[in-house]
Amino acid sequence: MVGSQRELTTGGSGVLPGFKDVPRVVWLLAAGVFVNAVVSFTFVFVFLYLTGPRGLDPARAGVVIGIGGLGLVAGNFTGGWFGDRFGHRRVLLVASLVGGLVLASFPLLATSLLYAALPLAQYASGVIRAANSALVAVTVPEGARRQAFAVVRCVSNGGFTLGPPLGALVATAFSYDWLFVADGVGTLFFACWTARVVPARGAEKQAAARDGGPGRGLLAELRARPALLAVLGAILVTDVVYRQQYGVFPLFLADHGLDPRAFGLVIALNGGVVLLLELPAAVVLRERPALAVIGTGLVLVGAGYGALLLGAGIGSAVTMMILISLGEILYKTTATAYVADQSPEHAVGRFQSLYAGISVCGVVLGPPLGGTVYSAAPGLLWPLCAVLAASAGAAVLWTHRRAGGRPPRHAVRPAHETGSRPRAVAG
Template sequence: MQIASLSFGRPLWVLLSGILFTHLGYYLILPLLTIILTNQKGISVSQVGLILGTGSVTYLIGSLLGGWLNDRIGQRRTLVLGLLLRAIGLLGYGFVSTLPLLFIVSTITGIGGGIYTPPAKSGIALYASGENKTTAFSFRGIAANIGVTAGPLLGAWLVSGSTLSLFIAASVIYFGMALSHQFLLPADIARADANQSAGFSIEILQDRPFLLFSLVTIVTWALYAQFTFSIPLRAAEIMPSPQKVALLWSITSVLIIFLQAPITRYTSRVWHPLTVLANGMLLMGIGLGSVMWSSQFFHLLISVTIFTFGEMLIMPTVDTVVSELAKPEAIGTYFGIASFVWGAGEALGNMGGGQIMTLSKNWNAPYLPWIVYAAVCVGTALAYYVLRSWPALAEPLSEAVKERTHPTRSPSVSWRKKEKLKRNE
């Protein structure tokens, strides 16, 4: 690994540690939350679905709010606010048992998580130098996967004592991260006033390259959602043992932890970002499509591994593209919209995946979902390839690739190039 890739500086390491520990804190609860709500608090499964769904919807709202607050009141204040709200929400799960209060707790947790995400990503873009930006976003994925892997293990150990200790531990982690961000990140500088912030929002709604990229990316996230929706259903059919199903996800997390950085470092220097995304979608399509032939653990492991390699191409690259397309003074708002797009794509994927899986059963066509997913992946890859030929989107990203390969002293080349191309359209 090149030394330059690790020359991030304290603010960036603080943000990356926040990504790791917030994922650890959330995932030490998430796998057990449904069980706790149903078995210990007497909530029905359908009501639990509504409670968790409320958190997902409010996360989307929080994402837009967090992006706006980042550009309005500052990055550090927004990060701390999001962390504190989620800490309060997770702690609340341990003390409330009635349905109305659980809806309130889920709302607070969702909004807090949504508020936190845009400034965390925009901070990575801000504090990473041009040649390190994609590498920094790949480290974000590594940190998240360490948290996702370690969280359930810690949760399983804590829950053996008392479930209340589970929620207290998660809340303490978030409160600790709020304190570390408050004291270790640079102070917020003066931000735009309300009228300027509103102007930024209008400009983004007129930013055709970013909006079209976001539209295609919604489909990308809808397909990515099948990793946690359709694939587990197929895995449960093949492998009745929950331990083997869980092992699949542990293996993919380990792959990301060890391979994400070198893969990202290589692909970001030899391929245009839109080419990286297109190739990632093709790999995801092969992974999803090949599930139709899986009949045992080893077959499914191959499919999931191919899918994971596609994920490793896509995840950091999407964040890098957003950071390159964003106007510097509105970067939080851009990432807020990007977070909303991710949530909307996930919701679309879950709803669409459910409908497709139901149709496959009704029509006795077990191959149908995987053929559809593979076909849509190929179509999305083609869309990225087509966008690669659109100068208004492709050329600013090409400038970013040149900046990483041959760093200059101008951090705003990509945005100025984009403005020039838009004026000439």
Template sequence: MKKVLLLYRNAFGGLSKPAWMMSLVMLINRSGSMVTPFLSLYVTDMLGYSLKEAGIILSIYGMGSVCGSFLGGWLTDRIGHFRVQFVALTLGGLLYFLLLNLKQFEYLAMGVFILSLVNDTLRPANSASIAHYARPENMTRAFSLNRMAINLGFSVGPAVGGFLAAISYRWLFVADGATCIAAGIFFFLYFRNQQGHRPESKSRQEISDAPAVRSPYRDGYYILFAILCSCFAIIFFQLFTTLPLYYRQAYVLSESSIGALMALNGLIVFLMEMIIVYLVGEKIKKSILIAAGVLILGVSFMLLNLVQHLAILYVSMLLLSIAEILAMPFMNTIAVERSSPSNRGAYIGLYTISYSVAHVIAPFLGTTIIAAYGFTTLWWSTGALALVTAIGFYWVIGKIEPNKRTLKPIVAAGGSMVSG
């Protein structure tokens, strides 16, 4: 027991106070994560729309996420990560109360788009903030701490949400909105006097003399990396889109049982991620860790076809959680290490856009495959995509990693940028 406690102490040691406070903000925020996990059930069971229409709503949520990620990255580089996060948290919380009263399909779709846009401006700003406050040697662990807080919140949110949904779906929106606003207020009170969250002001001469900043959209390897992240996310997001429908249709689980299963994911990641990152983060190449995580993710879904028993749902969720631990923290670190302070918002913005694109594709593709061929075909398809994606990650990260410290932007004639 002493060795275990020492291991946890070492894993959490050395992290800055702002990094801890940022994680506390995300814990408050994500403890109310109740609407998104139950959105497909809300649209079909409560509002009476078809499975196809539910897929459209979820894809529109993803479109808002794409726009929000791009906007969040752009705003972060211009007005700073503090303002972006505060507005996203408070305004996003208010929008949940508005969405609660939208029932007509067109208004619901518009409300979901705006809510997702505002919510996802938070992500690039939050990542830039963590990168700013973390010590360089603790970068991956700082991101893992933040993800740990998010997953602890996510283990609470769906579990409580399942019980609230059994009473009334209305309470899901109220709880989600209230926790967003509470997180925004706490964030403002602690970080308003912190230094470094505003972009550096430069004179016109300094701006004119400075070399052009490399754009992530001209970084070929990074674009391929972002595409692969999107493929990974398409598979992973079945957790939020089609998996609850599978639980309901194949196993006839109640909302509370579905919430408990999904909360298990957050609990496992909360308990294990920091330890695993601490033990293997500096010993095994990121290309191997991420590729292994993607392969395990594919296996977690294919298992659902191989064994038909309630217990396999828990085994599958365990594997999915391990896959998340091995892949996601190191993907985030690559996005930060590939950038510089002057273009970090854009680089992280493109990384989050890759996930947002998956928000569009995952529900539409998943529900379309289910409607045409059933859940069995969907789970085999995710396994095949995971295999291809894992191979792609292993190759492209092998190209990125050796050059991450020596890569410098080269100013071509006329001021255009090419990758070094």
């Protein structure tokens, strides 16, 4: 069956209340994101894989994973740049094909080649993330971007929630090698699905126009948007703090007599709260000023780490995770949409890539910084985290008040890459 143009570009009558302005193509893209996220479980088991079947000692395994983390950050920083030049859909397809083939080939590679293969796969993953965000940004009109990014984030989190237990079953029933094969096949499926559901018309023409079209350089565009610079700086600080929940936090619980099941409980709670509340929050807050929502979310992340000052019991850990989850719901989706709304038309991808890279810097910076502070002064880490995140949020709220609650708009026209009139998609 071939759907009508209206069915492609609007949510239709069957969508959730408050999401009617999210184009159908975003829902289709989100379906592919969900499937890919379900089988993207290798990141959870890669350390066990390297120290188990591959026989690396923990130090060497850590080096491989660390280099892979650098690849992920680099991919996020550069994916949008490639998209602005060659087209976001095209870049997403190429990165998905490369990443899928590399992951699926892991069982066939010599251990020494993993030092290059894992960073390459992670780099492709980062490019996919940035290109996917840019695709959503150029497809969705201003006013519906928060809901659109919330949809994509929600289904992605849902997939990542289902993935680890499924991956554990695959690893125990078969072998770790099948995890990488499944992840690679899922990434290749995502490439095929995206090629099918995202229209290509106009992509090459628009990419060429952007190459030769008018527009200031990235630094000049950023200097013209001081509020955006404040948001990016606050996100950088907060992401380093945010990532401590995956690094030092489980060690902190273990040092205070709580076994790994307690950590599993609070991490599962994070996924549950996000899945339950992210979409309703996007609808309820869609008319609220973006900077106010972002700033409040960052303050809640700080409050979450502040809850650990009450003690190291399960109650304070649960309180911490609920507050961090609420903060994540407020700031992550809203900040992604805010960057899209502030992007000039010729640099949508570069702005999304800049945000994407900054928003994962904590993956690389968080563990060594947090571990160093915790080793030197265990009682200092959580107060420091609370102050840093809360201060970052306060800076964004101050920027909002300074702008009088009405920040300057630099909106991007929707669908400049996929075409203002997307073609019908075979269903």
